[in-house]
Amino acid sequence: MNSYKRNAFTYATIVALGGFVFGLDAAVISGTTKFITQEFNLTALQIGTAVSAPGFGVLFALPLAGIFSNKFGRKKVLIGIAAIYLMSAVLSALATNFYGLVAARFLGGLAFSSLSLASMYIGEIAPPEWRGKLVSMNQINIVVGLSTAYFVNYLILQLAGSGAGWVQSIGLDVNTWRFMLGSEILPALLWLILLFFIPESPSWLVYKGRNTEAAVVLEKIYDKAEIPAQIEEMKESIASSISSEDKQSIGSQLKEMFSSRYSKIVIIGATIAIAQQVSGINAILFYAPTVFEQLGGGTDTAFMQSIYTGLVGIFFTVLGLLLIDKIGRRPITIWGLAWTALSLFICAYGFSQARYTLTPEHITEIKQENLIDTSKLQSLVGVEFDSDTAFKAALVKTIGEKDTRDYSSALIQKAGVISAGLILFGILSFIAAFHFSIGPVMWVLFSEIFPISLRGIAIPTFAFVTSISSLLVQFFFPWQLENMGATTVFASYAIMVLIGFIILYFYLIETKNMSIEEIQQKLIKE
Numbered sequence: 001m002n003s004y005k006r007n008a009f010t011y012a013t014i015v016a017l018g019g020f021v022f023g024l025d026a027a028v029i030s031g032t033t034k035f036i037t038q039e040f041n042l043t044a045l046q047i048g049t050a051v052s053a054p055g056f057g058v059l060f061a062l063p064l065a066g067i068f069s070n071k072f073g074r075k076k077v078l079i080g081i082a083a084i085y086l087m088s089a090v091l092s093a094l095a096t097n098f099y100g101l102v103a104a105r106f107l108g109g110l111a112f113s114s115l116s117l118a119s120m121y122i123g124e125i126a127p128p129e130w131r132g133k134l135v136s137m138n139q140i141n142i143v144v145g146l147s148t149a150y151f152v153n154y155l156i157l158q159l160a161g162s163g164a165g166w167v168q169s170i171g172l173d174v175n176t177w178r179f180m181l182g183s184e185i186l187p188a189l190l191w192l193i194l195l196f197f198i199p200e201s202p203s204w205l206v207y208k209g210r211n212t213e214a215a216v217v218l219e220k221i222y223d224k225a226e227i228p229a230q231i232e233e234m235k236e237s238i239a240s241s242i243s244s245e246d247k248q249s250i251g252s253q254l255k256e257m258f259s260s261r262y263s264k265i266v267i268i269g270a271t272i273a274i275a276q277q278v279s280g281i282n283a284i285l286f287y288a289p290t291v292f293e294q295l296g297g298g299t300d301t302a303f304m305q306s307i308y309t310g311l312v313g314i315f316f317t318v319l320g321l322l323l324i325d326k327i328g329r330r331p332i333t334i335w336g337l338a339w340t341a342l343s344l345f346i347c348a349y350g351f352s353q354a355r356y357t358l359t360p361e362h363i364t365e366i367k368q369e370n371l372i373d374t375s376k377l378q379s380l381v382g383v384e385f386d387s388d389t390a391f392k393a394a395l396v397k398t399i400g401e402k403d404t405r406d407y408s409s410a411l412i413q414k415a416g417v418i419s420a421g422l423i424l425f426g427i428l429s430f431i432a433a434f435h436f437s438i439g440p441v442m443w444v445l446f447s448e449i450f451p452i453s454l455r456g457i458a459i460p461t462f463a464f465v466t467s468i469s470s471l472l473v474q475f476f477f478p479w480q481l482e483n484m485g486a487t488t489v490f491a492s493y494a495i496m497v498l499i500g501f502i503i504l505y506f507y508l509i510e511t512k513n514m515s516i517e518e519i520q521q522k523l524i525k526e
Contacts, residue, residue: 005130008221012122012134014194015078018114019138021085021191023145024152024184025108026054027310030288031153031303032177038406039177040098044478051286051478053102055471057109062467065113066460074121074201082192084111086185093182116446116463120455123447124203125221128514133321135447139440143317145187146285147310152183153289154303203455206234253457257450264523265449267507269462272333272442275500277469279340280493281434283477284309284427290478291427293409294351294388294486295420302409305424309431316436329441329448330510336437337501343433344494346426351486354418356391357384362414372399372407389485391415442466448511448519 029051037047069077088108095101118138126134159167160176172179202221205214211231218227258266284291288306295305324332358380367374376399385391395404395411450458480489511519 005127005221008126008130008134011125011198011221012137014191014198015118015121016134016137016141017187017191017194018078018082018085018118019141020145020148021082021184021187022112022114023142023147024149024187025085025089025111025145026282027146027149027285027288028153028180028183029105030149030286030290030306031157031180033287033290034409035177036098036101040101041402042098042405043401044405044482045475046098048475048478050098050102050105052471052474053105054109054112055467055474057106058112058467059109059464059471061110061113062116062460062464065117066457069117069120069204069460070207070457073204074117074124075195075198078114078117078121078198079192079195081111081114081117082188082195084108085114085188086192089182089184089188093178093185112467113460113463116459119443119447120459121201123455124201125199125217127222129325131444131447133325135440135444137321138443139435140314140317140321143310143313143435143439147307147314149183150288150303150306150310153180154307156180156183157300157303202230203234206231253454254461257454257458257461261524262454264507265458267503268449268523269446269458270465271500271503271507272438272445273462273466274469275337275497275504276434276438276442277466277473278493278496278500279430279434279438280344280473280477280490281430281439282470282474283489283493284431286474287477290409290481292424294412294481295416295418295423308424308428312428312431313435316432317440320436320440324441324444325512328510328512329445330508332437333441333445333508334501334505336433336441337497337504339433339436340430340438341494341497341501343426343430344490344497346429347423348487348490348494350419350423350426351388351490354388354416355384355386356388356412356415357382357417358411358415365414366411372403385415387485387487388412388416388481389483392482445511448514449523451520 033047033051036042036050040046042050065077065081068080085108088104088111091104091107092101095104119135122135122138123131156172156176156179160173160179163173167173199217199220200213202214202217205211205217214231214234215227218230222230256262288309289302292302292305295302320332358377360381363374363377363381366372366377379398380394383394385394391412392404392408395408399407446459446462447455477489509519509522514522
């Protein structure tokens with residue numbers, strides 16, 4: 001690897017570290033839901049609010065991220081985002097009530113715009129033949145962060161129950177969820193420090209007319225002989241998409257982006273942005289232990305199975321990264337969506353076959369474990385329920401909403417006769433399909449399909465679309481699971497993914513090994 005590629009790789013690695021912080025921030029909450037539910041006596045919608053609070057925050061941040069990144073530069077905005085991650089982690093760990101926790105996580109959501117800015121920055125400093133790999137590094141770091149969150153949560157859970165003296169002395173046994181949320185502090189601090197060592201985006205410098213500074217940056221990532229041509233190409237891209245006198249106007253950029261000239265780009269961008277999230281990926285990732293507890297394995301098993309999702313995600317993200325520039329964006333996206341839909345249908349089928357029956361033996365076990373007053377459960381003994389929702393509804397009538405929230409997972413573990421292996425296979429297959437295809441490819445395509453002058457607005461705009469989709473999935477998932485049941489939830493995700501598959505099959509073009517200018521020629525209507 002020559003020094004130019006080494007520098008591009010180094011800068012991309014530092015910026016992509018934000019993906020790790022994002023993944024850690026997003027998934028670490030998954031291990032805390034049971035603890036905060038009991039500590040703050042939360043309903044399903046309140047749990048959805050706590051988990052999805054960053055999704056609300058990012059809706060406010062994304063429009064500003066585009067404006068600020070165009071005005072102040074990609075580097076300065078990234079540094080500000082890292083500082084927000086750090087503040088959110090500290091405040092989340094110290095939250096004393098539900099509202100304080102929601103506010104701290106909302107603050108962290110302001111930093112989630114790092115994903116769009118990271119892909120933008122990396123796409124602008126990466127040579128065309130390396131762009132796919134380097135932009136995808138952001139996705140790799142996200143899944144590494146997710147996996148790390150599951151592992152950290154499992155480790156903290158085991159330590160909290162170990163009874164060790166030092167564990168009790170630091171309060172880990174009674175403040176388990178605070179240590180889980182606080183695990184983000186050190187990575188966020190490290191990212192903040194490293195960002196001071198990256199250069200500003202050369203594309204942004206040219207956009208601002210600072211061509212001399214852009215040339216200095218380009219000397220670090222391109223051969224000197226290529227720099228004049230690179231600068232001219234950037235100038236032409238800016239000039240061709242929007243007039244020079246209007247290039248600073250946000251309104252004119254939005255008007256241009258949604259004009260008929262860019263209709264194909266808008267259809268591709270919007271479909272990918274929505275399909276990625278309505279697949280239900282964040283329902284699985286952000287509620288992983290909750291989902292796996294539906295399989296009847298208990299808390300420790302659910303936390304361990306959450307680690308499996310992280311490891312599968314890492315493997316298939318790396319595999320996708322290695323193949324994205326060989327296979328191409330289109331086949332990975334199209335057939336990855338088909339694989340995703342099939343996996344979700346497998347999960348729906350597995351849950352549809354589940355049956356729930358409490359036996360006298362179960363009642364004896366519950367009494368010995370002192371879980372709940374077993375006299376209230378006698379009316380359910382021997383009654384078979386054909387869905388998790390029917391079983392939970394019966395529990396609400398017999399033991400009340402609060403005890404159902406606190407103990408339903410333990411009761412499902414005992415009463416459920418379920419194809420746990422089939423559903424686990426379906427979930428892991430879904431994780432593999434997502435991280436191999438639509439997960440990383442979305443950000444690669446976002447870094448490629450938009451012209452330079454519109455990118456500062458376009459990427460945050462479509463990231464805004466995917467964030468709204470993600471927010472709705474996260475917020476309603478606990479309520480859906482409680483009221484609609486796992487079968488209906490997974491089947492609905494599969495159907496929505498199939499709709500995305502059909503649209504992209506007809507509109508998505510191949511973009512591998514093409515310059516941004518060449519991609520524009522194929523997508524833009526003259």
